[in-house]
Amino acid sequence: MEQLNDIALDTFFTPIFMKKNRPAYKLSVICDKEYEKEIEKIIFRNTTTIGVRKYEVQRDILSRRAEKVYYEDMELYLKIVNFEDEEYIYPEYESAKKLAKNKNIPIKAAFEMIKDIYRNIDLLSK
Known part of the structure; x- marks a missing residue:
C-alpha cells in the first residue's frame, strides 16, 4: 500500500466475499493514466x-x-479548500496525529485545534 500511495491519488481496501463465501479484500486504486502500468507492476x-x-x-x-x-x-500542515464562496479547513492527518501525540489529546480534538490555530493566525493578519 505504501508503494502505491507514492504514485496513486488514493488507495483503499474494502472487505468483500468472493465465490463460495470466501472472505477477501478488494484493493481499489485511483491514479492518473500515466501511472497505470507502474501501479499494475x-x-x-x-x-x-x-x-x-x-x-x-x-x-x-x-x-x-x-x-x-x-x-x-511543530509545523502543522493543512489545506484550505474553496467551494461556492465558502472556505473549508482540512488539517493533514499526519499533522493532527503529531499534535495529538504531543499534547496527549484525541485526534479529533487535534483536528479542531489545528483549525483554530489557523483561524486565529488568519484573524491576526487582517
Whole structure:
C-alpha cells in the first residue's frame, strides 16, 4: 500500500466475499493514466492477484491551497479548500496525529485545534 500511495491519488481496501463465501479484500486504486502500468507492476509483485479490473472515471476537484502553521515548535500542515464562496479547513492527518501525540489529546480534538490555530493566525493578519 505504501508503494502505491507514492504514485496513486488514493488507495483503499474494502472487505468483500468472493465465490463460495470466501472472505477477501478488494484493493481499489485511483491514479492518473500515466501511472497505470507502474501501479499494475506493484500490485502483481506484491499481491496474490492474477488480474486487475480497470475503469476510467472523471474527477472533479475543488480549488485548494496548502498552508503551514507553527505551534510550539511543530509545523502543522493543512489545506484550505474553496467551494461556492465558502472556505473549508482540512488539517493533514499526519499533522493532527503529531499534535495529538504531543499534547496527549484525541485526534479529533487535534483536528479542531489545528483549525483554530489557523483561524486565529488568519484573524491576526487582517
